[in-house]
Structures are given as C-alpha cells and as structure tokens.
Amino acid sequence: MVSVPAQWTGLFRMDTDDDGARHFLRLDPSGYLPPSTDGLANRAAMPAGVRAGWRTNGGTLTVAGHGAEGCAPYDVVVNGRRMHRLPAAGPHLHEVDLADVPPHSTVVLWLPHFGDFTLQQATFEGGTVTPALEEGPRWITYGSSITHCQQADGPTQTWPALVAARNGWQLTNLGLAGECQLDPAAADTIAQTPADIISLCVGINSYNAATFSERTYAGAVQGFIATVRRAHPHVPMVVISPVLSLPREDKPNAVGWTLADYRAATANVVAQLRRRGDSRLHCIDGASVLTAQEAFERLPDTLHPDTAGYAIMAARLAPRLAAALA
Incomplete structure (x- = not known):
C-alpha cells in the first residue's frame, strides 16, 4: 500500500510548526501591519476553499487536526459528489474507508472554511494513488x-x-x-x-x-x-x-x-x-x-x-x- 500526502491548492502558503501542525495562509503575511491587521491575519488563516485531491482505485483517507469550537467541517468529495462530511471541532482523527470507489476515481478533501484550525495529517493510502492535479481556469x-x-x-x-x-x-x-x-x-x-x-x-x-x-x-x-x-x-x-x-x-x-x-x-x-x-x-x-x-x-x-x-x-x-x- 502506498501512502500519499496531500498537495494543497487554494492558498498562498502553508507553514508547519515544530510539532507538525500545519497552518494555511490565504494572504501574503509580509503585508500585515500589526496590530491593525490582526483580525485580517486571523481570517486569512482560516482555510476557506483550501483542498487537496488524489486519483485512486480505492483506499483509506486519514485526516487529523484540531479546530476551535464551532469550526466548520471537512467535506470529502468523490468524482464531484460529496460523500462524507466530517467534524473538525476539537482534536480529531478520522479514517474514511473509500475502498469501494470506482477505478480511477478523484477524491478531494476540502478543509473547514471557517474557524481557527490546524491540520496534523491528511494522507490517502491505497494500492494505486497519485496526487490529482486540477484543471480549468x-x-x-x-x-x-x-x-x-x-x-x-x-x-x-x-x-x-x-x-x-x-x-x-x-x-x-x-x-x-x-x-x-x-x-x-x-x-x-x-x-x-x-x-x-x-x-x-x-x-x-x-x-x-x-x-x-x-x-x-x-x-x-x-x-x-x-x-x-x-x-x-x-x-x-x-x-x-x-x-x-x-x-x-x-x-x-x-x-x-x-x-x-x-x-x-x-x-x-x-x-x-x-x-x-x-x-x-x-x-x-x-x-x-x-x-x-x-x-x-x-x-x-x-x-x-x-x-x-x-x-x-x-x-x-x-x-x-x-x-x-x-
């Protein structure tokens, strides 16, 4: 079985702490002027629209992280259709069984769009798994x-x-x-x-x-x-x-x-x-x-x-x- 980490789209930059927690920045932080932009920085660190995809014949999606109280959920989309919605508030670990997806399926994980949030892990493990590259304008x-x-x-x-x-x-x-x-x-x-x-x-x-x-x-x-x-x-x-x-x-x-x-x-x-x-x-x-x-x-x-x-x-x-x- 091959375990393939996520490759993220829809963000400016991802930062990783010493403990492996990942923060998703949607704006270039070099432009901030604290303290006046502290609220802006907080909102830009919420991963609205940030996602990763895999091409696969089936396997297991593993997601772990920590969201603040009231944090929005994850969505898991298979071939354009939402198949799972996973809670992201508090510390969490999800293992999503996608063994029965059709061959050559595209699985996309959407991160929570609102709420303070850090990610510890997002990997897909399966027999045939590659990152899915997005197309289109x-x-x-x-x-x-x-x-x-x-x-x-x-x-x-x-x-x-x-x-x-x-x-x-x-x-x-x-x-x-x-x-x-x-x-x-x-x-x-x-x-x-x-x-x-x-x-x-x-x-x-x-x-x-x-x-x-x-x-x-x-x-x-x-x-x-x-x-x-x-x-x-x-x-x-x-x-x-x-x-x-x-x-x-x-x-x-x-x-x-x-x-x-x-x-x-x-x-x-x-x-x-x-x-x-x-x-x-x-x-x-x-x-x-x-x-x-x-x-x-x-x-x-x-x-x-x-x-x-x-x-x-x-x-x-x-x-x-x-x-x-x-």
Whole structure:
C-alpha cells in the first residue's frame, strides 16, 4: 500500500510548526501591519476553499487536526459528489474507508472554511494513488463574510465553491469575514497569484465599519483595482457591489453613507475606469444577485445568507462570471 500526502491548492502558503501542525495562509503575511491587521491575519488563516485531491482505485483517507469550537467541517468529495462530511471541532482523527470507489476515481478533501484550525495529517493510502492535479481556469474571488460564507453548512456549499464546481474553475477564495477593507496585503496577494479571472465583492464591510466615507471610498476601490490590474493587465476582473441587506439600504452609517450609496459608488468607479479604456473590467449589481424577497427569507440575521441563500447566489453569479471570462 502506498501512502500519499496531500498537495494543497487554494492558498498562498502553508507553514508547519515544530510539532507538525500545519497552518494555511490565504494572504501574503509580509503585508500585515500589526496590530491593525490582526483580525485580517486571523481570517486569512482560516482555510476557506483550501483542498487537496488524489486519483485512486480505492483506499483509506486519514485526516487529523484540531479546530476551535464551532469550526466548520471537512467535506470529502468523490468524482464531484460529496460523500462524507466530517467534524473538525476539537482534536480529531478520522479514517474514511473509500475502498469501494470506482477505478480511477478523484477524491478531494476540502478543509473547514471557517474557524481557527490546524491540520496534523491528511494522507490517502491505497494500492494505486497519485496526487490529482486540477484543471480549468484559475479564479480568485475576494470579499467579505458573504464570500467567506461562515453560515454555509460545509466548505463545498459556499457560493464560491458552488460556482467553481459549476464552471469547472480552480478556486482561490479570499473571503475574509469582516475584513474586506481593501487592504494592500489582499491586493498584493492577488497580484502575486496566477489568475484567469478575478472577482471582487466589496462595500459591505466598509459600510458596517464606516471605514471609508464619500471622500475616500472610491479612491480606495480604484487603488485596489489598480494594484491588481498592473499585475494582471489582461485578466477579466468583475467587481460585485454589495448584495441587498434590507435594514441597511437607506440607513446612514457613522460617516453618513447608506449601503445603497456604497453600491452606487462601486458601480461608478467601474464605469469611470471602463471609460478610460479598461474593457476587461466589469460590474455586477449586487442588488440583482438576491431579490428583496430572497433577502428577507434567506438572510436570517439580515446580513448573511444561509446555505440555501448561498446556493441562489451561486446560481445567479456562475453564468455572469463565466460570461466575463468568455
């Protein structure tokens, strides 16, 4: 029997402690400015979208690690279908019997998308096992908790994972709950990462934290896009303005702006940059991603979609993002 360790995708870097615990970094930590970016670093260390795959005729998947209380689970996908969901909270060791999979199957392990987490082991042991290399366009998506998808039941039910599966794309998920504040560390990470299509879902965290005002928001969005565009001059880039959050649409925040104001300003930045010649830059109106009725029904806390809400988002966004790539 051959034991094959995991080869990870969807991350910037993996660090290993002396005791073998592995930490998955989705952003380049050289761009952090502690203490102001401590929350950003915490969110970027949660392995949303991080996964590994094996080609196999059958065997045993062994996974061991430690997740904080409330940590999201692992998902095990066989030939595109989720077959197992494994708890990751607390110390754990799972041995998953996959002896009966069809010949030449692809097994993919998705790490927990939300929660503090370290991994001790992820190996597949079988008679014929090799790492599975992903194919398809490389997609980076940046955003807030609505892209991080804390409320999704599992890592394959986030809207980015669903879009990637539907479109046949290789996902890098830079959803950063509460920390989508147009940080240089995020822009520089995207600039360093190979991509065939990039999406940026911005505005909601800026509204909630009143980070940017009428004077500063547009310039921050423009600067973020400019950093990414210099590194990826020909890559289609889609900016998604905030999805509906009914109590926030007309409620001014601490700097006097409503969520509708941030949405309009986001669209205006894209329109101006397109007029200046960036024909590969596109905008999706976040208000068109969920209807008002869906926002009422599928956002239990008025801000974050539930699992069914993320599925609706994926169904709406997948074809529009694919059209931008095409």
